Structure formats: C-alpha cells, structure tokens
Amino acid sequence: MRVELPAVIALGSNLGDREATLRAAVRAIHAIPGVVVTAASGIVESSALKPDGVDTSAPSYLNAVVAVRSAITPLELLDALTTIENTLGRVRGERWGDRTIDLDLITAAGPHVSTPRLTLPHPRAWERRFVLAPWLQIERTARIPGYGTVAELAEAAVDTVSDYPAPPLLDALRGEVRR
Numbered sequence: 208m209r210v211e212l213p214a215v216i217a218l219g220s221n222l223g224d225r226e227a228t229l230r231a232a233v234r235a236i237h238a239i240p241g242v243v244v245t246a247a248s249g250i251v252e253s254s255a256l257k258p259d260g261v262d263t264s265a266p267s268y269l270n271a272v273v274a275v276r277s278a279i280t281p282l283e284l285l286d287a288l289t290t291i292e293n294t295l296g297r298v299r300g301e302r303w304g305d306r307t308i309d310l311d312l313i314t315a316a317g318p319h320v321s322t323p324r325l326t327l328p329h330p331r332a333w334e335r336r337f338v339l340a341p342w343l344q345i346e347r348t349a350r351i352p353g354y355g356t357v358a359e360l361a362e363a364a365v366d367t368v369s370d371y372p373a374p375p376l377l378d379a380l381r382g383e384v385r386r
Contacts, residue, residue, distance in 0.1 A: 209241075210278060211277060211278045212277055213274060213314075213315075213316050214274070214275050214276075214277045214281070214284060214312065214313075214314060215273070215274055215275075215312075215314045215315075215346075215349075216236060216272065216273050216274075216275060216288065216311065216312055217270065217271075217310070217313050217329075217338045217342075218232050218270065218272070218308070218310055219268045219269070219309040219311075219337065220232075220306070220307060220308050221255055221266040221267060221305050221306065222266060222305050222306060226250065228295055228307055228308050229250065229271055230376060230378075230379040231295060232308055232310060233376050233377075233380065235295070236273060236275065236287075236288070239284070239287045239291075240279075241277060241278035241283075242276070242284065242287070244273050244274070244275050245275060245276055246273065246345040246377075247271060247272070247273045247345065248273070248345050249341065249344055249371070249375065250269050250270070250341075250370075250371040250373045250376065251270050251271070251337060251341050251368040251369065252268065252368065252369050252371045253267060253268050253366060254268075254367070255267060255268060261366070266305060269371055270341060271341050272341040272342045272344075273376070274345055274346065281312060281315040281325060281327060282324065282325060284312060285312050285324065285325050288310040288311075288312060292308050295307055295308045297309070311329055311338075312325065312329065313328060313338060313342070314327060314328045314332075319353070328354070332351060333351050333354035333355075334360070334363075334364055334365075335366060336361055336365075336368050337366060339357050339360050340361055342357050343357055343358060343361055
C-alpha cells in the first residue's frame, strides 16, 4: 500500500508564452513518479512583485495553483519541481527576477518544515493574493497552518489579481493515463 499525502504547488510565469509554460508545468508535475495532480485553479494575472514592491515596468505574471497527492517526501517533491523549472528554461539570477516558470511548494501534509532548502508552509504565501485567490478556487476551506484560512488571508492581501481568460489547466492532462 502506498501512502499519498496532499500538497499545494503555486505556479507563476512572466516570460515567454506564459500560458503554454503553465500548461507544460502542470503536465510535468503530473508526470513526477509518485505524484498525481488532483485539482488545478484557473489562471490569474498579477503585476510583478520585486523585493522593493510591485514593478509595473516588468512583464505581468500568470499564476495558478495545483493540488496534488504525493507519495514522495516534500524535499523529493521540491527537487522534482526544481528539475521542471530548469527544463522549462528557468534561469536563477536576480532574486525575485523575471522568469519563465516559478514552482513553489506551498504546503505539504505533515509537520512544519524549516531547513536551509525548504520552509513549509511557504513563508510568504499567506500574504500573496496571486497564490491565495487561485487556491480558493480549488479548496474553499483551505488553511495555512499558523496563519489562518486562505479566504481570510486573501481578503487581507494587498496585491491585486485579475482573472485571465483561458481553458482549464486540467485540459493539459486530458487523455493521459497514470499507472
């Protein structure tokens, strides 16, 4: 018997064909051995957030959230997400810089994690509407341990998002068979 635990992953892209990159990321996450995508939000658009605040001169982001069941550890999942980012052209240069894809592990079932490589829940997810708003689309009763309900946190967040008209992200998985 295989134990699968829930996890939430945030996706963001502000370079290249942003929508196609998000769809490719959803397919790649679903293809990770031991991971199954169970839900995907719609896509929202947000201004680029930099260490000094919103940067309206930078390309805007498309953001989404996926829920998964994972039979691998959070660190193994983080490693797999980093591999997907690299495959999809992510270049790590400037902190919070523009990128083809950003995949953040937001929560994973189990205790809080705090290592040099991974902090769970994600340390800034609670204040980012571009994570919270799409998360609410797939899990209305979600909570971030230690911070509160996603609905309350989204209401208090100061950044703004707008709906992005696109077919459902789960369309990227249609016809795929998982073993």
